Amino acid sequence: MIGLTLQRREQPLPGGQVRAVLAGAFIALLAGAVLLLLSGSNPVDVYLRMADAAFGSERAWSNTLSRAVPLGLAGLAVAVAGSMGLWNIGAEGQIIAGAIGGAWVARVLPDADGVILIPAMLIGAVIGGGLLAVIPAVLRAQLGVNEIITTLMLNEVILRVVRYLVNGIWKDPGGSGFPQAPLLPDQSALPGLFGRANIGLLIAAAVLIGFGYFASRSKWGYELRLAGSSEKTAEYAGISLRTKIMTVLTLSGAIAGLAGGIELTGSSSRLVEGVANGWGFAGIIVAALALMRPSGVALVAVFFGAVQVGGLAIQVSGVSASIANILQAMILFGALAAGVFTEYKLVRSSRSPRAAVAA
Amino acid sequence: MTRSLKTLLSLLAVLGLVAAACGSDDDAGGGDTKAAFVMVAPVGDAGWNFMHDQGRQAAEAATGVETAFVEAIPEGGAEFDDAVQQFIDDGYNVIFTTSFGYMDATEAFAADNPDVVFEHISGYKMNDTNFGNTFGRMYQPRYIAGMAAGAATESNKIGYVAAFPFPEVIRGINAFTLGVRRVNPDAEVEVAWTATWFDPTVEGNAAQALLDAGADVLTMHQDSTATGQAATDAGATFVGYHSDMSSQVGNYLTAPVWNWTDRYTDVINAAKDGTYTPESWWGGMADGVVDIEIPSESPVAAEMQQVKDQIIAGEFDVFEGEILAQDGSVMVAAGEKLDDGAMLGMTTFVEGVIGSAEG
Numbered sequence: 001m002i003g004l005t006l007q008r009r010e011q012p013l014p015g016g017q018v019r020a021v022l023a024g025a026f027i028a029l030l031a032g033a034v035l036l037l038l039s040g041s042n043p044v045d046v047y048l049r050m051a052d053a054a055f056g057s058e059r060a061w062s063n064t065l066s067r068a069v070p071l072g073l074a075g076l077a078v079a080v081a082g083s084m085g086l087w088n089i090g091a092e093g094q095i096i097a098g099a100i101g102g103a104w105v106a107r108v109l110p111d112a113d114g115v116i117l118i119p120a121m122l123i124g125a126v127i128g129g130g131l132l133a134v135i136p137a138v139l140r141a142q143l144g145v146n147e148i149i150t151t152l153m154l155n156e157v158i159l160r161v162v163r164y165l166v167n168g169i170w171k172d173p174g175g176s177g178f179p180q181a182p183l184l185p186d187q188s189a190l191p192g193l194f195g196r197a198n199i200g201l202l203i204a205a206a207v208l209i210g211f212g213y214f215a216s217r218s219k220w221g222y223e224l225r226l227a228g229s230s231e232k233t234a235e236y237a238g239i240s241l242r243t244k245i246m247t248v249l250t251l252s253g254a255i256a257g258l259a260g261g262i263e264l265t266g267s268s269s270r271l272v273e274g275v276a277n278g279w280g281f282a283g284i285i286v287a288a289l290a291l292m293r294p295s296g297v298a299l300v301a302v303f304f305g306a307v308q309v310g311g312l313a314i315q316v317s318g319v320s321a322s323i324a325n326i327l328q329a330m331i332l333f334g335a336l337a338a339g340v341f342t343e344y345k346l347v348r349s350s351r352s353p354r355a356a357v358a359a
Numbered sequence: 360m361t362r363s364l365k366t367l368l369s370l371l372a373v374l375g376l377v378a379a380a381c382g383s384d385d386d387a388g389g390g391d392t393k394a395a396f397v398m399v400a401p402v403g404d405a406g407w408n409f410m411h412d413q414g415r416q417a418a419e420a421a422t423g424v425e426t427a428f429v430e431a432i433p434e435g436g437a438e439f440d441d442a443v444q445q446f447i448d449d450g451y452n453v454i455f456t457t458s459f460g461y462m463d464a465t466e467a468f469a470a471d472n473p474d475v476v477f478e479h480i481s482g483y484k485m486n487d488t489n490f491g492n493t494f495g496r497m498y499q500p501r502y503i504a505g506m507a508a509g510a511a512t513e514s515n516k517i518g519y520v521a522a523f524p525f526p527e528v529i530r531g532i533n534a535f536t537l538g539v540r541r542v543n544p545d546a547e548v549e550v551a552w553t554a555t556w557f558d559p560t561v562e563g564n565a566a567q568a569l570l571d572a573g574a575d576v577l578t579m580h581q582d583s584t585a586t587g588q589a590a591t592d593a594g595a596t597f598v599g600y601h602s603d604m605s606s607q608v609g610n611y612l613t614a615p616v617w618n619w620t621d622r623y624t625d626v627i628n629a630a631k632d633g634t635y636t637p638e639s640w641w642g643g644m645a646d647g648v649v650d651i652e653i654p655s656e657s658p659v660a661a662e663m664q665q666v667k668d669q670i671i672a673g674e675f676d677v678f679e680g681e682i683l684a685q686d687g688s689v690m691v692a693a694g695e696k697l698d699d700g701a702m703l704g705m706t707t708f709v710e711g712v713i714g715s716a717e718g
Contacts, residue, residue: 053445059444059448063437063441063444066437067437163554167523167524167718168717178459178483178525178526179523179524179525180460183463196440196444267436267437267440268435269463269464269467270463272434272435272460274433274434274435274436274460275435277433277435277436277437277438278433308438309441312429312438312441312442312445313441313445315429315430315442316395316427316429316442316445316446316449317427317449318427321401321429321430321431322401325431
C-alpha cells in the first residue's frame with residue numbers, strides 16, 4: 001500500500017519562508033474563490049477590493065501599517081520567548097497590563113506636557129507588561145511551572161482587573177454612571193504621521209528592527225537560540241538558564257506592554273476593557289509565521305495587517321462577516337501550512353517502514 | 360533574509376500599484392444619500408443587533424435609500440475606524456453606530472467629516488451640526504412586562520439574567536420590578552450578572568442558578584435566547600427582550616421590543632433633505648421605538664393594556680413616587696417624577712430587587 005508522509009529536507013528550500021507564505025496565501029485565495037462564488041460574489045472584484053483597501057492608496061497603507069504596529073510588537077513578544085523555546089501565550093493580557101500602566105501614569109501626571117507625558121506613559125506600559133510577565137517568569141525559572149499555562153491564565157486575571165478598574169475605582173465621574181474610564185488628557189495622543197498612522201509606527205519599527213538585529217548578531221541572541229535548541233549544551237557552555245528565562249519572559253511581556261501603551265496613546269481616547277482587541281493572540285500566529293525569528297516579524301505583521309484591513313473592506317462592500325472571516329483565516333492558515341514545506345517534503349511511502357529502507 | 364525581504368517588499372509594492380490602478384472607480388458617488396450601519400455583534404436571528412438590522416431593512420424600503428452594514432466590529436478598536444472610514448470613502452453620508460462603546464470614536468469622525476451625518480445609539484454625546492444620539496425608553500415596556508411576570512409567578516420569585524451594571528440595565532431591572540410589584544407586592548426579582556452581552560453558555564448557567572434558587576419566571580437583558588431555553592427546559596415561564604421570541608422559545612409570555620424603523624427613516628430622510636439637526640433623541644412607546652405585545656392569556660392583560668394606553672397618552676410615568684430604594688430609603692418622593700438625567704444615570708436598585716447594583 002502506498003501512502004504519503006512528510007520527510008525532512010536535507011536543505012530547506014531557498015527563499016524559504018517568504019515564498020512559502022506567499023504560495024500558501026495564493027492557494028488559499030484560489031480556495032476562497034470557490035467559497036466566494038458559492039456565496040454569490042465575484043472573487044476577482046473581492047480580491048481587488050481587498051488589495052486596494054490594504055495597499056491601494058496612502059491611507060490604505062496607513063491602515064495596514066497601523067495594524068501592523070500592535071501585531072508586530074505582539075509577534076515580537078511571542079517570538080522573543082519562542083526563540084528560546086518558551087511559549088508566551090499571555091501577550092493579550094500583557095497588552096492590557098501595559099495599557100493599565102500607561103493609563104495610571106496619565107492619572108498621576110494629568111497636566112504634564114505631551115513631550116513628557118507620552119514617553120512616561122509608554123514607559124509605564126513597558127513596566128506594566130513586564131510586571132505581569134514576571135509572575136510566569138519566576139514560576140518557570142525557579143519552580144519549573146509550565147509558562148504556557150501561567151501566561152494563558154493570567155490573561156483572564158488581568159481582564160478582570162481592567163474590568164474592575166473601568167467599572168470601579170477608575171470609573172469616569174463625569175460619565176453619568178456609564179462604566180468607562182475618564183478620557184485621557186488631550187496631549188497624551190501620539191502625534192500623527194500620515195493618514196491614520198502615528199509615530200507609534202516609528203517606535204514599533206525601531207524596536208522591531210533594533211531587536212531583530214540584536215537577536216541575530218549579539219552574543220545574547222546566540223545564547224538565546226542555543227538555550228532554545230538544547231538546554232544541556234547551553235548549561236555546559238556556562239549559560240545560566242534561570243537568568244535567561246527570567247529576562248526573556250519579562251522582556252517578552254515588556255514588549256507586549258509597549259504595544260498596549262501605543263494602542264492606548266495612539267488609537268484610544270480612554271482605557272477600555274477591549275484595548276488588547278485580540279492582538280496578543282494574533283501575535284502568536286505572527287510569531288509562528290515568522291518561524292519565531294524576531295527578524296521576520298515585521299514583514300509578517302504587515303502581511304497580517306493587510307489581510308485584516310482587506311477582510312474588513314470586503315465586509316463593508318457587502319460580503320458577509322462570516323465569509324470575510326473565513327477568508328482571512330484561510331489565507332493565514334494557508335501561509336502557516338505552506339511553511340511546513342520549506343523544511344519538509346511529501347514522499348510516497350509504502351506501509352512497511354522496512355520495505356522503505358530496502359527500497 | 361535580506362534578499363527575500365527585498366522580494367517581498369517589491370511584491371507588495373507591485374500589488375499596491377496594481378490595486379491602485381484597478382480600484383477607485385467608485386469614488387465619484389455624487390450627491391446620493393447612502394446609509395451605513397456599524398454593529399457590535401453578528402446580526403443573528405434575535406437580539407439587539409437583529410432589531411437594528413430589521414430597522415435598517417425597513418428604513419431602506421421606506422426611504423429608497425441604499426443601505427449597508429458591517430457586523431461584529433469591536434468597541435474601541437481599529438476595526439471600527441477602518442469600517443467607518445471605508446464607508447465614508449465609499450460615499451455613505453449617514454452613518455449609524457449602534458453600540459455604546461462607539462461613542463468617542465463616532466464623535467471624532469463627526470468632527471473630521473462635517474458632510475456626513477452620524478447618529479450614535481445608546482450614548483449621550485452630540486455636536487451642533489452632524490452628530491446626534493438616539494435611544495429608546497425601554498423602561499416603559501419593561502414595566503408592563505414586569506406586570507405580566509408578577510401575575511405569572513407562583514413562587515413569588517422572578518429571575519433576571521443581566522449583562523453589565525450599566526444605568527440602562529439597572530433602569531430596566533427597576534422598571535420591571537416596579538411592574539411586578541404593582542400586581543404582586545410579595546414577589547421579588549433576583550438578578551444574576553453575567554458580564555457579557557452574548558454568551559449563551561454563561562447566560563444559560565446564570566439562568567439555571569436562578570431557577571435553582573426558586574425562580575419560576577425568568578427574564579433577561581442579554582442578546583442570546585439562552586435564558587429562554589433554560590426557562591423552557593425547566594418548565595418555567597419566559598419573558599423575553601429585544602424581539603418577539605415566540606418562535607424560538609417555548610413557554611414564552613411576551614417581550615419588550617425595539618422597533619427602529621421609524622427613527623431610522625426619519626434620520627435618513629432628514630439627512631437627505633438637508634434638514635438634519637442633532638439631538639439627544641430618547642423616544643418612548645408613543646414614538647413606537649419601543650413596544651410590547653399584551654399577552655391575552657395573562658390575568659392582568661386588561662390592566663397592562665390600560666397602562667400601555669396611559670404611557671402612550673403621557674398620563675403615567677414609571678418612575679413616579681413614592682418609590683423606595685433597595686435599602687428601604689426613599690428613592691423618589693411621593694408626587695415627584697425622576698427627570699431624564701436621573702433616569703439616565705440610575706445606579707441603584709429599587710425595593711424588591713435581590714442582588715447588588717454594583718455587578
